[in-house]
Amino acid sequence: MTAIDSSTAASSTDKGPMFDEEEERIARAKRVESVAKWALPIIVMSLAIWYWDRLVVWNDIPHYVLPGPGLVLSTLIEDWPILSEALLVTLKITAMALAVAVAGGVGLAVLFAQSRFAEMSFSPFAVILQVTPIVSIAPLIFIYIDNRIVGLLLCAWIVAFFPILANTTLGLKSTDHNLSDLMTIYRASRWQRLRYLQLPSALPYFLGGLRIAGGLALIGAVVAEYVAGTGGIGSGLAFRILEAGYRLNIPRMFAALILIAGTGVLIFATTTLISHLALRKWHESALKRD
């Protein structure tokens, strides 16, 4: 009895500090990680910009070949009136295309879920629209559609809507079979089944589609503007890049490019945030584990 007691006591005192050490190590690793998560990207990004700057200075690269970061920044500020207007146009087209893509994609997905015949009839069109590169359809669109904004919108929509349609359709079909049987037993109407069961089941899938579609809408808007060419009032960032290119105004090209990249990041962050907020309470993808 005493032998057992002393041995367990000994092992526990042996283990005590070891265990603490282990715990401390894990805690330290966690602290380091939480700092690194922010610090690392900032440091690496700053280093890259600094190296860009040095590259230009050391090699005496003329600014019409590669402007340094300082020049790009000052151009961004100087040209802000023009660029901000263009940014607003691009943002507007992207957001509108995304909104229409959400409405159209979800609407069509709901229609497909309600009627298999509708799905059989229309899904080939959706697939054809999706697999045909937008650059090859865009010229046609601008021949048939006079209104430039509407044409741009249509291009961006074509690219953005498919992931929403495909994901939402999959989601609407991924309802739990037993829950679906339960709805049948309760004599739920189609509408109730859709609202109480299918739409919530499809939400995570839809949000996944939204994150992809957000980026694609921007790509669609930019690419379409390259094709549309002629500017004037209501020109977006892509047109400003083209125009600056013709005039060899390379710093402005960079400034516009940065704005486009920033817009993409902003869209991604926003859709990710929306997704997180909508799912954080229940979906596996948004749950924190420890």
Next chain:
Amino acid sequence: MAITAARPDPIPSPELREPVLRMQEVDKTFNGGVVALRRMSLEVRKGDFISLLGPSGCGKSTALRLIAGLMRPTLGKIVWEGGASRDDLGVVFQEPTLMPWATVEQNVWLPFRVRGESLRSTRDRIMETLELVGLEKFAKSYPRELSGGMKMRVSIARALVTNPRLILMDEPFAALDEITRQKLNDDLLSLKAKTGATVIFVTHSVFESVFLSDRILVMAARPGRVIREIAVPEPYPRGIEWRTSPEYAAIARQTSDTLHSTLAPGSEAH
């Protein structure tokens, strides 16, 4: 006598209780030609606790799905009696089958919600039912925050909440560990004593069926059919001591023998 009188829903002898449902010579053949069920007849009366016991593939789930109206019999009839109908049904599946995006309370609300009743107007009843299964403190929790046994209780609460005429349970505790399972069996019996619910219970377990039910239908596979009905005369409420009584052991042995005779090749009980 005193115990019977104290119960909210006294259960008279089986012949006097009103019938709920009659299955008459029901056959179910699937498209592939699989005979899932042959000539199954069953009379369910109010307050019955009937177990369907049999090997895998003998058509137990098929029988429940037929009763629930999820599919139609190939031959024969299923008749609801005395104003009961398929709408008046609670179902518990083998998995808890909860909506992960909804709280416990909202999950239990579902049958009311489909009937167009608001959460507010039914909250008292929902809380009462959650209390019955011991989960009143978890009304606002999400299913992922609950253990397997607790989720099953939510599922049972959802089946009970509308006070249905008939509750169908398809191996509800099969996925749970033995301790949780016994606890839920005890709880189910006390629920039955409190509510006088009528239950058809599918199980693989001889002991579960003897412990819970007053009638056991032993089934055989290929083709799926009922080969014997065993009565369990012990009155409700049944306590823990029922599990250790000699009558329990005797009926369990008898049931087990019957079940094994169905598994022996070529045997045909009458």
